[in-house]
Amino acid sequence: MNTFGITFRLTTFGESHGPAVGAVIDGCPAGVAFDKEILRQDLARRRPGQAHTTTRKEPDEPEVLSGIFEGVTTGTPIAVLVRNRDQRSQDYDALKDLYRPSHADYTYQQKYGLRDHRGGGRSSARETLARVIGGSIAGMMLNEQTDILVKAAVTRMGEIETEHPLAHMDSEQIYASPMRCDDPDAERRMSAYLENLREAGDSTGGVVSVRAENVPVGLGEPIYGKLYATLASAMMSINGAAGFEIGTGFAVVERRGSENNDEWIEENGVLKTVTNNSGGVQGGISNGMPIEFRVAFKPPSSIAEKQMHGTTSGEVVDHSITGRHDPSIVIRAVPVVEAMTLLVLADMWLQTKRW
Amino acid sequence: MNTFGITFRLTTFGESHGPAVGAVIDGCPAGVAFDKEILRQDLARRRPGQAHTTTRKEPDEPEVLSGIFEGVTTGTPIAVLVRNRDQRSQDYDALKDLYRPSHADYTYQQKYGLRDHRGGGRSSARETLARVIGGSIAGMMLNEQTDILVKAAVTRMGEIETEHPLAHMDSEQIYASPMRCDDPDAERRMSAYLENLREAGDSTGGVVSVRAENVPVGLGEPIYGKLYATLASAMMSINGAAGFEIGTGFAVVERRGSENNDEWIEENGVLKTVTNNSGGVQGGISNGMPIEFRVAFKPPSSIAEKQMHGTTSGEVVDHSITGRHDPSIVIRAVPVVEAMTLLVLADMWLQTKRW
């Protein structure tokens, strides 16, 4: 299942160390202005080689193969390709017969009977590049047809948490921050925290928070296509995701109904809720308030420490993974979370048009 | 979108106060023994009218309309109907022009331009009855073809939490408990906690925990059909769900990779992981360890306290909801969570057969 979405559909392909990764977007309306610079910028925001992310450097130059004519979308599938240039496959020879702890090596091998072991093959985070392509085009479409604004940021990195309100965030500021966090104080502490982990050869978990503003009322399809069900599926499909919560989220467990209910007020003739504990979605359908959710990401599994690996011959061996590793997923997850949010909203937006 | 699943598909229909709710299961293999007593028991486990749940009493007798012949499934769609008998629609007349706080009233009205206001209409938890039908039949199929065992229980009710290990649970015991919790001490405290809330006319959130044992290696479809992505979608589609986490879940944010990684051991020729922080799924595919996840449910929105309601004419009014209300969703959510888990596993099991 390499396709995401119902009406605005993203199909992705490509392995970490194969010739290329790519995306086919089907169902994008015709006439949307396509801006390759925005696509390049979105890919750059995801690109490794920055502080605290892996040192693999690739230009990630997108090539548009179809679906754009004279600068606009034509309603036909938009295929975009990015070549894999930095393929040091031999780095992974040692892993050919090993199952790394908490990686997908064992499960792919068991499911398919074989696997492309180089850099995780299809299970590599490099696949998320294709999601960013999809999200970028979804964003161009939403930008023309709606006022929707999606912002994502790191709000938790190990022990470091920021209480900086998401409402004050600005995407420019967030991406200017190497921590993808616009609270300068938290950013400094996160940075130091990561530096220590990097030296220790260890890694940490974290949280990416999202706020989608100006989402029209009515997006989301009951019963099984609820907006938060689809968002949950989108987020939990990202490598390393361990949890999803919307609005009050897990903190809801200690809340009373009298605290957690969102009472109504009228503002300039429009009904709004005083609080937004529902996270902008009620009964699975957007209610016009900002959509707010959080995604927990586990610490990257590739660490310097020796750990027991499985082997294809059914034994276990003590092994230390060498090579390029991030002490954190969340920094690079921010644009991916943002892309998946845009894809969900684009899909729901188009689905809603028929009502 | 009233259909769930790809290969084993559940389509549901019905409103709270319409003539009936029902389910159509398409894609169930032929030759599965159909046991109506199991279906009756599964529906009884979900039925309201028990301690701490609403007092609406309905027998919920299922009528099988198709797909079963001489006691076994035939491979054709299985349609099952349950009549709505206790329809005190007039109870809801007062709500015709009101939008209750944190209910789906406003969003349905805005999306569709009208709504069946009686008891929440389609957004009522009564729809979950049809999910239990689907889950029951999924369970019959899995029971014949696999050793999969799914257990769900309340592990958190407001301030009360149980540390009782899920591994020790037994479905019989859980359903014998009015709190759907097999830790007798926690159960007592939950019960008292709920009694207080009921007297106060208030409600509380909670957590349902799930453990699926003996799940074969290889279930789950990368990239967008990952097992936890599909489980997340299934769980977040249940009324009142606010969060989903698998394995370590949100606690992962403070974990280091060296703590959180699941190292491999070999046991009787089979590779297993020492810990199960991944919750039985790696790279979106089951790894043979128990699948463990949790779902947070918000406090029921219907409380006795006066709250600001919206109105269809765009104003707000102070209003108190009368009628039958639960102080907690989680008790009744247990069999629904279990049903959705069975549906996901049945679907993934059948999808995996083609590989």
Place this chain on the structure above:
Amino acid sequence: MNTFGITFRLTTFGESHGPAVGAVIDGCPAGVAFDKEILRQDLARRRPGQAHTTTRKEPDEPEVLSGIFEGVTTGTPIAVLVRNRDQRSQDYDALKDLYRPSHADYTYQQKYGLRDHRGGGRSSARETLARVIGGSIAGMMLNEQTDILVKAAVTRMGEIETEHPLAHMDSEQIYASPMRCDDPDAERRMSAYLENLREAGDSTGGVVSVRAENVPVGLGEPIYGKLYATLASAMMSINGAAGFEIGTGFAVVERRGSENNDEWIEENGVLKTVTNNSGGVQGGISNGMPIEFRVAFKPPSSIAEKQMHGTTSGEVVDHSITGRHDPSIVIRAVPVVEAMTLLVLADMWLQTKRW
């Protein structure tokens, strides 16, 4: 696969001799006036017990279980049920271990390992009743939102063919004709033709022709969701269909491009084609001209003559099928063809709204 359609979806269930057949329509817009009398009439038009169709008499009274509130659709799934009342299952006991020639007995048995042999079970034409329910509601929706008019008639019955132009047809007249043919001369000859066949215990093939008028330009989704591809799939899914052709159809094989091309003219500021050899669809998308296609149906397989049947034990026996049989499918196929056309157009209409 018991669901048809992408946006306007029909799911059907039910066996010939089970308790009921039914339909769930998902994706119908909210606010469409639901007229039960139209549904009754549409079901009556399909009903057996009329001249030249089987003598099985059932009222086929529809029961609406969901999706309608205060006379209009609510956007939630519409479930409609029709009970099977006249279940002389014992009529079919003789067929339990037999595979009738050109029936689905053998293939169902082989695919599923078992089958409901009573009256063909799920493969019975009684399933088409559920299609008529879906088509009826699709028609109510299209009637409100478009000027689309779908007409179907028998234009060929064995040796008898009518050249009566479809453009002159009127649904009332067609359904007033026991042959579903508005050419009185052809009707008379068809009637006599069938009478002879009935006496001989034999059956004949035929053709149903369709003309959909006032179809807006732009319906149909390239590449694999072309309007005629979807119509072909819809028609070939009807019991007994043997061929589908659009516009010139198979007669195209002897045509030259210079004869077959539809040249353009301008009429009152609107572009039209002089001829309509394309049958109203170009490149898979409706061009505003009437959509015209034909479906060939084979002679019913149940005939009085003794024929070699297979048996479940792998032998063959000479056997004569007793019971109620039609000498022709096409008469009863007319409302089914019409219903499937309406379903396709409703689906395409809603899909097109997003562009």
Place this chain on the structure above:
Amino acid sequence: MNTFGITFRLTTFGESHGPAVGAVIDGCPAGVAFDKEILRQDLARRRPGQAHTTTRKEPDEPEVLSGIFEGVTTGTPIAVLVRNRDQRSQDYDALKDLYRPSHADYTYQQKYGLRDHRGGGRSSARETLARVIGGSIAGMMLNEQTDILVKAAVTRMGEIETEHPLAHMDSEQIYASPMRCDDPDAERRMSAYLENLREAGDSTGGVVSVRAENVPVGLGEPIYGKLYATLASAMMSINGAAGFEIGTGFAVVERRGSENNDEWIEENGVLKTVTNNSGGVQGGISNGMPIEFRVAFKPPSSIAEKQMHGTTSGEVVDHSITGRHDPSIVIRAVPVVEAMTLLVLADMWLQTKRW
């Protein structure tokens, strides 16, 4: 809708004069040996530049971007790209504001508000190249897992028809014939017939016939996924298709049941039918007999003769289409029909595995 199939899914992209056309195959089982030479040969069989097809010459060299590792499929999506090298876009400048008769120019423009007019853009037959890629890989899979053998040939070209039994065909012979017809006498007459048409600047319709042998019993999904319904959809999605018929097909209209029924015989312990008027499919499910169907293709719309074209400004003008044109579609349609047949059978084969 640029995706075909449910379990074995083909997604295609690309315009006639864009940078490339390509295919993404999702759902192909892992471990299938991938033979690039077979893919090259299948593409060569479709390639123009041969006698009686357009003179546009392109090597159509496929580049595999993903899904293959060490010579076998990995279960991940297989992306294959073919560059468009011979892009004489200026040839089409004259057509920018014209709607050619019986082309998709007008309908694309109306549906999307704009179109890539160069060479028909997405509606060009060049898209069928991506289908051949999909069919080629479907064939490799079926070849490993089944004995299925699919053969297609031209059996009708305008007035010329061959009665050569499909059973005697051999794919090698057919593709060795420039007419894709293994009846040498018919081939000679077709060739002369086409030569005359080419000189006259005109075109002709024709028929491609298919015979799929050794298809296992049980492929096809009732009710709406019947094998012939899916085949019909696949065939009618090919550019220029005007009709589809299976088994007896339209000739069924004059047949009596007593003539058309396929009686059973037992052969070496296996049940077979004496005749194969059902074309190998009964009740939508394959019965083990050869699957036999035919597809009618219209005469190519691009002819030398002056014809009335529409214009984007709503007028009509007399115009003669210059450039490279085929007098017949059927020759080039043969490998496309074959590819779509393989795709349908691969999909049905995998779907059937779950039963």
